[in-house]
Amino acid sequence: MRIGVLGAGQLGRMLALAGYPLANDFVFYDMSGNPSAGLGEVIIDRNNEFLKDFLSRVDRVTYEFEHLPVEIAQIIAREKPVYPSPRALQVCQNREAEKTLFGSLGIPTPEWRIAENAEQLRRAASELGCPVVAKSNTEGYDGKGQAVLRSPEEAAEAWRSISHDKLIVEKFVDFQREVSIIAVRGEDGELAFYPMAENVHSEGILRYSIAPAPGLRPEIRDDAERYIRTLLNELDYVGVLALELFETADGLVANEMAPRVHNSGHWTMEGAVTSQFENHIRAVTGMPLGDTSARGVSCMVNIIGSHGDVRDILRLPYTHLHLYNKLERPGRKLGHINVLADSYEELVWRVRNCACFLPGAPELDCSLTRS
Amino acid sequence: MRIGVLGAGQLGRMLALAGYPLANDFVFYDMSGNPSAGLGEVIIDRNNEFLKDFLSRVDRVTYEFEHLPVEIAQIIAREKPVYPSPRALQVCQNREAEKTLFGSLGIPTPEWRIAENAEQLRRAASELGCPVVAKSNTEGYDGKGQAVLRSPEEAAEAWRSISHDKLIVEKFVDFQREVSIIAVRGEDGELAFYPMAENVHSEGILRYSIAPAPGLRPEIRDDAERYIRTLLNELDYVGVLALELFETADGLVANEMAPRVHNSGHWTMEGAVTSQFENHIRAVTGMPLGDTSARGVSCMVNIIGSHGDVRDILRLPYTHLHLYNKLERPGRKLGHINVLADSYEELVWRVRNCACFLPGAPELDCSLTRS
Structure with a gap:
């Protein structure tokens, strides 16, 4: 099947690597003018002049990035199947719509307010009780467009720094750790869930994902599966969906979702029987889903800003x-390393060893190192 | 690194799939006029008009098929590193040279003779004692250009049917099973050996490879490693080398070698920590080698001639x-399926189940099913 991918970054690249062995071909459609990692033909089209041409050459369309115009997805959907659907895209790129959907489906979220000016932001912070997190309602990712307010008086400064016309303000969640669940839904409604991951962020960027999340209580896992199942079915979703959550003393609180393969699922490439990339492609092409079981325990280590010494990393067995295949730039995701082990103890040791070769990698600080 | 691959079939395709994540790019150079499976840019050049252009765009050259003109490899080697070396290529495409090398290195082979006409073939069959196998000295693969002589009187007919000006005649080996060992040597001489595979052929074409080879005695494994180590060092080899062997009551007898990634090593894609494809790329680009250990037990099932029902196959977890990505044609290798399991008993059951969905797949007949 010929699959069109909106976007040409690393997620599209890894989708293609997983999809070629299942007899698919790929055409990437880049609207940024700066495709970084496409693998196959890349159509660069900042003004959508060649959209028709792109569509004439593909059977199905998917995307690797949710911050693209919904109108484009809607136009495409009139001609070719787009998975996940434009509705999923629309919800995921708007925090207010997302939180409203979560609420209507019984998925817990932090208490939240909308602020459309600095005064509303101040009032929201005051009502919710500080600290609060203010985020641009659209377009934010990897910690960009966010600010933490320690007191309502910081509202004016935060409003200026985020510089967006609509913010969502969330009560700070006192969480034990950040986790995520990744699931996939087939064209026929078949569902599969990956083991959850424990995620470690630093400066708003994911640094480590450990899977299966160590010491996860079965009822927590059941909750997460119930939440994401509800979302997948409600959105009549096809493909991989990621849901980021906070684990608190009172259970799970949803943070946000992403309608695509997700950085916290990169461990599945060697750490699961079928990777999230292959399962997304299987779903999008109407094929049966693959086994999502873990093979041993694993940790994904992001390579951020600098490649480090590739030779030393490859020497670790x-x-x-x-x-x-991206150029180094501070804060840029350049690649990742999947570290595998037979036990969590061994895993921690291996991850620390591996991180020695990555300049600027933060110390691994997770449930395994704290207990 | 930019890697040039001579040939554009499935082996080159899988090399590229393994090599892209290690920050390599690929250009394929096809001299057949019929590239089947290149992934990346393919230069079709039946008359070597664009060889200079090809070379100007790559840093290193490797190949996926040993039946290409040695002169081309030698020309290339004057401008860019070619791995494995033209000498390895030369030896591997000439059965007489190969057997002579085996002999000089103490690697047992079947007793053999050269025949340059039907009368010499008859005499060889008579001296060696029938049955014998006659093979074209060059260019044969997948059982093509071969004949079995049950008596010396069949020489004239066999000579005609093979239709080649020089044959190698081998005494028939009374073997228990066919096995292979795959090893890789780095640019700095580092060596790594994969667990051996048991191979099941049908009509001269590999159908199944089971790895690690069940019930293999340690001394047999030691012999195989010693043989291939000797070959790798003697040829100052860089990359993956495959050695096919017969296991007999008296130990191993070498059949032939292939200076490339090999069909009997396809199980390594999910069945080993590092695949043969990744290790070949690591070697060719001067990187440290990856761990060659097996993950569980696995069986590679070739898809020959017809794709079967892809949906049913994907449904098996x-x-x-x-x-x-090749068109169906009788006898053509269209793909393969790696079946994984935790025990050989489970593996046999799974392979049989999987083979049900492949039209024309022979019954699995191997050491596991015979004992």
Whole structure:
């Protein structure tokens, strides 16, 4: 099948690597003018002049990035199947719509307010009780467009720094750890869930994902599966969906979802029987889903800003290196390393060893190192 | 690194799939006029008009097929590193040179003779004692250009049917099973050996490879490693080398070698920590080698001639499908399925189940099913 991918970054690249062995071909459609990692034909089209041409050459369309115009997805959907649907895209790129959907489906979220000016932001912070997190309602990712307010008086400054016309303000969640669940839904409604991951962020960017999340209580896992199942079915979703959650003393609180393969699921490439990339492609092409079980325990280590010494990393027998062919730039995701082990104890040791070769990698600080 | 691959079939395709995540790019150079499965840019050049252009765009050259003119490899080697070396290529495409090398290195082979006409073939069959196998000295693969002589009187007919000006005649080996060992040597001489595979052929074409080879005695494994180590070092080899062997009551007898990634090593894609494809790329680009250990037990099932029902195959949770994007044709390798399991008993059951969906797949007849 010929699959069109909106976007040409590393996620599209890894979708293609997983999809070629299932007899698919790929055409990437880049609207940024700066495709970083496409693998196959890339159509660069900042003004949508060649959209018709792109569509004439593909059977199905998917995307690797949710911050693209919904109108484009809607136009495409009139001619070719788009998975996940434009509705999923619309919800995921608007925090207010997302939180409203979560609420209507019984998925717990932090208490939240909308602020459309600095005064509303101040009032929201005051009502919710600080600290609060203010986020641009649209377009934010990887910690961009966010600010933490320690007191309502910081509202004016935060409003200026985020510089967006609509913010969502969330009560700070006192969480034990950040986790995520990734699930996939087939064209026929078949569902499969990956083991959950524990995620470690630093400066708003994911640094480590450990899977299966250590010491996860079965009822927590059941809750997460119930939440994401509800979302998948409600959105008549096809493909991989990621849901980021906070684990608190009172259970799970949803943070946000992403309508695509997700950085916290990169461990599945060697750490699960079928990777999230292959399962997304299977879903999008109407094929049966693959086994989502874990193979041992694993940790995904992001390579941020600098490649480090590739040779030293490859010398470690338990690492799997995935580079995106991108130039170094501070804060940029350049690749990731999947570290595999037979036990969590061994995993921690291996991850620390591996991180030695990555300049600027933060110390692994997770439930395994704290207990 | 930019890697040039001579040939554009499935082996080159799988090399590229393994090599992109290690920050390599690929250009394929096809001299057949019929590239089947290149992934990346393919230069079709039947008359070597664009060889200079090809070379100007790559840093290193490797190949996926040993039946290409040695002169081309030698010309290339004057401008860019070619791995494995033209000498390895030369030896591997000439059965007489190969057997002579085996002999000089103490690697047992079947007793053999050269025949340059039907009368010499008759005499060889008579001296060696029938049955014998006659093979074209060059260019044969997948059982093509071969004949079995049950008596010396069949020489004239066999000579005509093979239709080649030089044959190698081998005494028939009374073997228990066919096995192979795959090893890789780095640019700095580092060596790594994969667990051996048991191979099941039908009509001269590999159908199944089971790895690690069940019930293999340690001394047999030691012999195989010693043989291939000797070959790798003697040829100052860089990359993956495959050695096919017969296991007999008296130990191993070498059949032939292939200076490339090999069909009997396709199980390594999910069945080993590092695949043969990734290790070949690591070697060719001067990187440290990856861990060659097996993950559980696995069986590679070739898809020959017809794709079968892809949907049914994908529905089996323990299968990994690798299609080459080739059109169906009798006897053509269209893809393979890696079946994984935790025990050989489970593996046999799973392979049989999987083979049900492949039209024309022979019954699995191997050491596991015979004992």
